Amino acid sequence: MKGSILGSFLTKENLPRTIIVCLSALAIFSPYLFTRYGDASWPNFTDTGEIGDTIGGLTAPVIGLLNAILLYLTLRRQDEENSRTMNEIKKQDKRYHNDKAERDIEKQVSLIRDRVNQVSLFLRKINNNQGSATRKKEIYEGITALHMYVMLIRESNPLADRYSVRATSGAKFIEDISTLMFHASTALTINKASNLPLPVKLINYSYIKSQIYWVEKIYRNALTFKESHPQEIYSRFYIDDIIELGSYVNFIATLAPNTTSDE
Numbered sequence: 001m002k003g004s005i006l007g008s009f010l011t012k013e014n015l016p017r018t019i020i021v022c023l024s025a026l027a028i029f030s031p032y033l034f035t036r037y038g039d040a041s042w043p044n045f046t047d048t049g050e051i052g053d054t055i056g057g058l059t060a061p062v063i064g065l066l067n068a069i070l071l072y073l074t075l076r077r078q079d080e081e082n083s084r085t086m087n088e089i090k091k092q093d094k095r096y097h098n099d100k101a102e103r104d105i106e107k108q109v110s111l112i113r114d115r116v117n118q119v120s121l122f123l124r125k126i127n128n129n130q131g132s133a134t135r136k137k138e139i140y141e142g143i144t145a146l147h148m149y150v151m152l153i154r155e156s157n158p159l160a161d162r163y164s165v166r167a168t169s170g171a172k173f174i175e176d177i178s179t180l181m182f183h184a185s186t187a188l189t190i191n192k193a194s195n196l197p198l199p200v201k202l203i204n205y206s207y208i209k210s211q212i213y214w215v216e217k218i219y220r221n222a223l224t225f226k227e228s229h230p231q232e233i234y235s236r237f238y239i240d241d242i243i244e245l246g247s248y249v250n251f252i253a254t255l256a257p258n259t260t261s262d263e
Contacts (some may be wrong), residue, residue: 059206094195101194105204108187112211115180121145122169123152125162145173146214153218153225153237164236177215179249184212188255201257212252218242219249 125136140148152163165173190202222242226234234240 021263066082079182098194098196100197101190104190105187105194107188108183109208109211111183112187112208115176115183116146116211117142119143119145119173119176120169120170121148121173122166123148124164124166143214146177146218149173150214150217150221153234153239154219165238170238170241174238177218177242178245178248181212181215181245181252184208185248185252185255188252192255198257198259202259205255205257209252215245215248216252219245 081236121140123138123140125138187208188205191201191208194201196204219242222237222239225237226239226243
């Protein structure tokens with residue numbers, strides 16, 4: 001019990017107060033202690049000059065040492081407070097940047113979804129009916145347009161020579177998927193460079209990749225389609241323009257979050 005009480009006075013929080021109380025008590029009672037002679041019950045102030053010199057000589061080093069201790073404790077307390085403040089500032093700064101990264105990623109993802117909905121494909125289907133050629137128009141939009149394009153240029157497609165892409169539609173289609181890939185690469189770059197937790201990064205990466213799945217498949221199909229079809233056929237599907245999207249596809253492949261321990 002005594003040990004616990006003494007320990008409470010010597011804790012880091014209470015030690016400065018304990019030292020101040022001891023110094024105050026010494027200052028109050030030292031005149032009485034140093035002015036008593038023998039068994040006298042009352043102080044004798046006849047030789048106070050020598051007593052004062054004695055008290056000053058004895059207490060000055062102690063007080064100086066105690067002042068140094070108090071100064072050290074004060075500086076250490078300030079350093080601890082500064083460290084806590086800096087840590088809190090760093091945490092707030094990290095939360096701010098994480099929130100900003102999430103907002104920026106969500107903005108790019110929203111632009112990706114909007115662009116997917118805007119994709120359109122205007123096809124002309126050539127039907128040979130009893131020796132006469134007729135053209136039938138077919139319009140596809142959104143994810144259906146991307147899926148239809150994949151079907152048209154898949155390897156060994158026997159129907160490729162029966163379709164063509166309208167010129168204005170083909171140019172817009174290339175522009176749409178190019179813009180879509182730009183937003184995807186921007187979002188993935190932000191995601192990889194951010195301080196977001198690794199599980200969040202992996203979720204963001206998987207979701208964004210799912211949004212451009214059909215575009216990447218169009219690119220891969222275009223490579224094999226060009227090799228297996230003559231120019232008069234693959235030129236109708238803007239294959240060379242699609243292959244130029246390979247720079248986006250290759251760049252996006254490098255944006256997977258690092259799964260090492262330093263993340």
